[in-house]
Amino acid sequence: MRTTSNRNRNHILVSFATIFLLLSNATHAENNNGPNSLVLSCGSSDAIKDESDGSTWQPDAKYLVVDDKSTSVKAEIQDPSLPSVIPYMTARTFQSQSTYQFPLQNSTSRTLLRLHFYPSSYPNFNISNSYFSVVAGGGVTLLNNFSASLAAEALSQAYFIKEYYLAPSQFPTLNLTFKPSDNSFAFINGIELISMPPLFDTDPTLAGTGGSDDDFDAAVTIPIQSSSMETMFRLNMGGQYISPTNDSGGLMRSWYDDSLYIYGAANGVAVEANATVGYKGLPSYIAPIDVYSTYRSMGAFKDVNKNANLTWIFQVDPNFMYLLRFHWCDSEMTKPNQRVFDVFINNKTAASQVDLYAWTGSIATPTIKDYVVQVNNKSAGDSQQQLWVALHPNDKTKAEFVDVLLNGLEIFKLSDNAKSNLAGPNPTISDMMKKYQQAQLAPITFQAQDKSSNSNLLITGAAAIGVAAAAVFLFAYSNKKRDPKGEGATTWLPISWNSNSTTIKSSSVSGRSQGGGTSISTDAACNCRYFSLTEIKNATKNFDESNVIGVGGFGKVYKGVVDGDTKVAVKRSNPSSEQGVNEFQTEIEMLSRLRHRHLVSLIGFCEDNGEMILVYDYMGLGTLREHLYKGNKITLSWKQRLEICIGAARGLHYLHTGAKYTIIHRDVKTTNILLDDKWVAKVSDFGLSKTGPNMNQGHVSTVVKGSFGYLDPEYFRRQQLTEKSDVYSFGVVLFEVLCARPVLNPSLPKEQVSLADWALRCARNKTLGDIIDPQLKDKVSQECLNKFIDTAEKCLADHGVDRPSMGDVLWNLEFALQLHDNPEDKRAAGSGKTGSVDLDHIDQDKIDHNSLIAMHRNTLNLVDDDDVFDDDDAIKKGDEDIFSQIVNPKGR
Structure with missing residues (x-):
């Protein structure tokens, strides 16, 4: 098996940020209206207050001192990724050299200058033809023959901000000159100037x-x-x-x-x-x-x-x-x-x-x-x-x-002191990006009928994969060209433009064309590859049963091959079912924005002819579960089990802390931990995931969903979801890995049916050794085993506040691995003790500093039916009721 990206994929995805600082989601607080700052909404005729943060943007016209031919224009399309209409929905265009002149509050200090660009569609201006230079102060070239359209395309975002620290000036004013290239025009949406404190007062x-x-x-x-x-x-x-x-x-x-x-x-x-x-x-x-x-x-x-x-x-x-x-x-x-x-x-x-x-x-x-x-x-x-x-x-x-x-x-x-230059070349799209775009980099036209004006709304752009690091978005939308046979080339596009609905409505809110069917945000859809149904059928040999590698959710999972030799996992919903739409949307929304070594990568999707299909990296070794129970393919060594748990913990820790908002998986279990051909663990299946835009409350109130046996009892009682719910589920996974038995087994005596309850009881009675996988007997050091069990127990605390964070869990597992590899290395155990460490209740007067060092290290990077197992440990029912399940042992 191999994945669809090389190991440096993340570096390629963010390489365009080398030219532009990705200041997406930038907002402007009230300090922008202070005496040392100036914020201008270019092209606006009046001062405008941004209700999102209370800042007031001033019109720019009074600062133009040289202006032979400038025009105020309004954008025809409001991209959903814009943080605010201000300053992006208005612009000033220049068809000849023009100059702003701004007063400087303190000419002896540096000036922070930000230029806001939104290369969208403007009346009578083709933004792709805009090339210009910008010169500041005493002749410092900031941009040279610059194309904002190419920049946005390469960055794969709708808008961007260029940020400069201009050297102190001997003059009380700052000139900012825009110079259109031959037969072209310049434009700008917003300008910020802030008088700087002595940020760079020492020579490096x-x-x-x-x-x-x-x-x-x-x-x-x-x-x-x-x-x-x-x-x-x-x-x-x-x-x-x-x-x-x-x-x-x-x-x-x-x-x-x-x-x-x-x-x-x-x-x-x-x-x-x-x-x-x-x-x-x-x-x-x-x-x-x-x-x-x-x-x-x-x-x-x-x-x-x-x-x-x-x-x-x-x-x-x-x-x-x-x-x-x-x-x-x-x-x-x-x-x-x-x-x-x-x-x-x-x-x-x-x-x-x-x-x-x-x-x-x-x-x-x-x-x-x-x-x-x-x-x-x-x-x-x-x-x-x-x-x-x-x-x-x-x-x-x-x-x-x-x-x-x-x-x-x-x-x-x-800047080069000799040339006073900061301008670099226009960015280009990397070979990897070109492959993902399927070589369709030329602007594509999509025409939608605007019923309110009986005029055609023309949307142009070039599709591109998103930059994960900054949650940035595509410059413009692109539609998939179809030939009469439906065998058009692949491109990237919002999901609603490929629905079966023939009625396309123009949104009065954003100007975005919307069709019937599934609703997926533009940035999520454009960060994925769109597959035609023909491509999917070719990849899976028309959904040949011999290619089925799993049965989950509302349909089957097929092994497929795209682009000649790239193996993929194709998850197809049952076409006759009308359920699973929410999970389908959530999976795309979540995974399109996440890239991590220990998260399964979503390559793309297909919403064509009533189908809902997701395409993932192919995980050749299947699920963790199928390597644990009897009849498993390969007996995992204890070190392999530890490394798999550590990988999964890293993926979950990234979800909890590495993204802009906390992401709670809500369905952590061994069938949702997949293994590639090198035994690298990857967390999968985000159909039930929740994101908390404001976790200050500590929880998200939501209907209880998950899988019985793994479900957090506090979440079940209170219907308040926190990241500690994932920690509980992961604790169950740890015991499942240790004991190599299903989390629910009705064939056992009542007190043993639930693995979580039985394992905790055995741990309290000091009899846990009786239920540990016999394959591990005499192969695990007692220190390592103690640390692992202690970690799993803490995860299963009845109250979330008493559970460790995923970062703490991760550290403990890494320490357990260290104890396994080097039983004599007890640095992290404080004074040489190998007992457990309570990370949540530390008496700092009773432990030495080395313990503190070790303890605070952590890493970055209900369905309607429960899982029920028969005597052969095979799934009897339950996983059929959840769409977000890539691989299920039943299908193997």
Whole structure:
């Protein structure tokens, strides 16, 4: 088996962010109306208050000092992904060179400039023909022959924001000039200017000089006071997305999850601070406190760490110098020489023997360091280049722990002092992106009848897969061209445009054309590949029964082959059933936005001729369940079982903490943990999943759904869903893995029918060894077994508040694996004890600091019938009643 993407797929998906900072969902708080800021809605004739955040956007006309021919226009289409109509639904177009002039509150400080672009459809303007340059201040070229349409297409989002830090000026005003290219036009939707505090007041060190401990005096600093900058990346390492409204200093910056940029499989662990973090002299505007309250480290595996790096890779424009700002705050170490590491940028030593406690002199104290590096072409034909950041434990000082950490990272492109240039080339779509788009990159026309005006609404665009890192959306919609035989080429499009309904209505809300049938958001549908029914039939040999690999939900799962040699799993609903629509929609909405090593990838869907079909990566080794019970294919070793549980825990932890909103799976069980041909576990089936846009309440009130045997009793009683409901279900999975028996077995005595109840009773009575899988007898160390059982027990606590988080569960499982591989390594067990550790009730006066270090490490990355087993452990009924089930042992 192989997946449909290579191991660097995530890096490809986010490579376009190297040119544009993905500031999606940016909002503008009331500070935008303060004395040090100016926000303009270009093309608007009046001041407009944005009700979503209370900010007021001013009209731009009075700031135009050179304007031979500009036009105010309104967008014809409101993309659903727009965070607000302001400033995106109006624009100012320029058909000749035009200049804005803005007053500067403080010309001696840098000015933060943001340019908002929404390359949509405007009356009398073909946005794909727009090419222009933008020059700021004393001749700094920000954009050159720039196409916002190509940029949005490559970024796969409807709108984007360019962010710059302009060098201090000797003048009290700032000029911003738009220059259309020949026979073209320029446009802009919104402009923000904020007078900056002294964010860059120290010259950075050139990487490769002064990095070694023997040659520190040779450090070379690069003067940047006269350089302007463009923001390329801003990441919160090991933490979640931080929105502009939660930024510090009123700067309205967005901080993104770093996991998509991590190189290789060594993702490290995401850690939350176990000490109170304060700025302690560092200006609060440097970064929000949340950046310093989480970090990414390598973890507790000493023997592995000493031969490895924690590495991130970024795509950048070549032939520029880049400033990298490292944000550090070590909330664990209490003395020098406990954690010491080196920093490399493009294989150049930026810093050697970094000891954060020695640097700051105290625990949980934030600090920053700036370094610069020159990035050149590999060859004359390269349009983009890679920027590598690697951290490696330093062994020269014989530090107590072999580990590294990083809290945050910002990367800025520096202007060329000689040319005063920041402009890079227009972005291009990668080969991987082209493959996903099936080579249909040319704009496609979809015509919908607008009944209110009896005119045709023309929608053009190019479809593309979305960038997972920032929840961004497609520039415009595209329709699937069909030939009379229905065998048109594949493209990407909203699901409703392929329904059986022949009536297409124009939405008065967004201008989006909507058809009958299933309702899928545009961004979700466009981030998936659309398959015609003909393609699906060809892939599965017309749904040949010999290709059935599972029976689940409302239909069967088939093995298929697309694009010549790519194996896929095709989940087909029963065409005669009208049920499962919600699960079908939810599966697409969830998985189209998620990409993680331990989540099954959704490739695409088909909604054609009454069919509801989902296409996934093919998982060659099937479900976890079928490798546990008698008659299983292969007897799993204890290490394999641990590694599978760890992989599944990583996927669930990502759902709970790695996305913008908490995602609760709601149907965690061993049939929803699939295995690829390398035994990598992936969580699947998101048809019942729920997302909480506001988890401040701590729960989502919802009708109880799930699978009996795995169902959280607190959720069942209170009908209030939390992420701890997934933790309970995962605890059942852990006991299922340990005992290799079904979670419900009616053939057993009453007290033994439920595995969860029986396992807890045996654990309390110290008789759990009697029900453990006999295949594991004498093959598991007692320390490892104790840790595993203790973790499973805590997951099954009756009240969610008493259960650990998935991050804590993950850490415990990784520690159990470490105890299995290295029984003598008890670093994480505190004072050499191998007993369980209560992560939720810690008396900090009674445990040593090393225990705290270990305990707070964690990683980033009811159906109507229950599952009932007969004497042969085969499923008798139940899973037929849930659509979101890729593989079921009954079908094998």
